[in-house]
Amino acid sequence: MSDFSSPEFPHARKAAEHPEGGASGSAAAGREKLIDGKAFATALTRETAEQVRAFHAEHGVTPGLAVVLVGNDPASEVYVRNKALQTHRAGMRSFMHMLPETTSEAALLTLVDRLNRDPEIHGILVQLPLPAGVDARRVTNAIAPEKDVDGLGEVNAGRLALGLPGLVPCTPLGCMMLLKSAVGKLRGLNAVVVGASNLVGKPMALLLLNEGCTVSVAHIDTVDPQALARTADILVVATGHRALVTKDWVKPGATVIDVGITRIPTDSGKTKLVGDVAFDEVAPVAGRITPVPGGVGPMTIACLLRNTLTAAKMSVASPDVF
Numbered sequence: 001m002s003d004f005s006s007p008e009f010p011h012a013r014k015a016a017e018h019p020e021g022g023a024s025g026s027a028a029a030g031r032e033k034l035i036d037g038k039a040f041a042t043a044l045t046r047e048t049a050e051q052v053r054a055f056h057a058e059h060g061v062t063p064g065l066a067v068v069l070v071g072n073d074p075a076s077e078v079y080v081r082n083k084a085l086q087t088h089r090a091g092m093r094s095f096m097h098m099l100p101e102t103t104s105e106a107a108l109l110t111l112v113d114r115l116n117r118d119p120e121i122h123g124i125l126v127q128l129p130l131p132a133g134v135d136a137r138r139v140t141n142a143i144a145p146e147k148d149v150d151g152l153g154e155v156n157a158g159r160l161a162l163g164l165p166g167l168v169p170c171t172p173l174g175c176m177m178l179l180k181s182a183v184g185k186l187r188g189l190n191a192v193v194v195g196a197s198n199l200v201g202k203p204m205a206l207l208l209l210n211e212g213c214t215v216s217v218a219h220i221d222t223v224d225p226q227a228l229a230r231t232a233d234i235l236v237v238a239t240g241h242r243a244l245v246t247k248d249w250v251k252p253g254a255t256v257i258d259v260g261i262t263r264i265p266t267d268s269g270k271t272k273l274v275g276d277v278a279f280d281e282v283a284p285v286a287g288r289i290t291p292v293p294g295g296v297g298p299m300t301i302a303c304l305l306r307n308t309l310t311a312a313k314m315s316v317a318s319p320d321v322f
């Protein structure tokens, strides 16, 4: 059984080291500073698609991913449509469940139970956020651990905390792949994670710890997050507060991973995406940096496809992981 929390993907690494366009961001940053998540995700998905073909040829099984969306949040609708599209493109089967905002927690739990029992489905994901009144923890935890491709249930979260193999949350897994490609060995480096969510901050801190980093987590009650951030060789920011991290937060030469995505209006009446890092002023100080868009975001879906293939492989190998 391989250790899923220590992914090595040589083809994808090559793509990130030699980006050929795709990443946006300031030209002033110097292209060599940019960590091109879009190119990395494209290469990783191509690699996953090749492995899906080989897996089908060997076992006659096509990996299947069920995605559940409750309500009409426009951003979630886009993410879920992209997940279905990319699942198809990678040669896997996609099962979409678009439910009304009024769906009860009990109805959602009944659906999850049905998907848990369906042998054609190897991965289940419930899109977040869920409407008020539905307990997200209870719902994500109802997903069978071996189908929990978001890695958010108690079994997979616990396995990550113990440094054991399991299914790892997609965004932090993508951040780790980008970090390993940009930095190489992480052991002994000081890492600071800004934000302590269950979706990104906490699993990110555990992944960095499992790689031998000295990890600190800044959160809402941290007295001086800026001073803490300045100690970081690796700075991961996942707060949802746009442009929170300015150049004064960043040690010169640090690798900066921006997980934030906020859509803001522009003067021309359109919208644009910005991150939690003030890119234009931080990029000249940082050693390497992810842009928004085109950095961490695309890795989330690429890693979801990867996790679905991993879950399908586990289903035929029947390992005693869970």
Ligand SMILES: Nc1nc2c(c(=O)[nH]1)N[C@@H](CN(C=O)c1ccc(C(=O)N[C@@H](CCC(=O)O)C(=O)O)cc1)CN2
Pocket: 078, 079, 125, 126, 127, 128, 129, 150, 170, 171, 261, 273, 292, 293, 294, 295, 296, 297, 298, 299, 300, 301
């Ligand atoms: N159950 C889950 N819910 C949510 C997750 C998750 O991992 N599991 N993550 C986010 C949203 N998300 C996937 O669900 C996601 C976010 C961003 C991107 C992405 O590709 N971003 C692009 C820009 C896309 C755009 O133009 O809007 C980028 O940053 O370049 C993909 C998936 C919350 N919910």
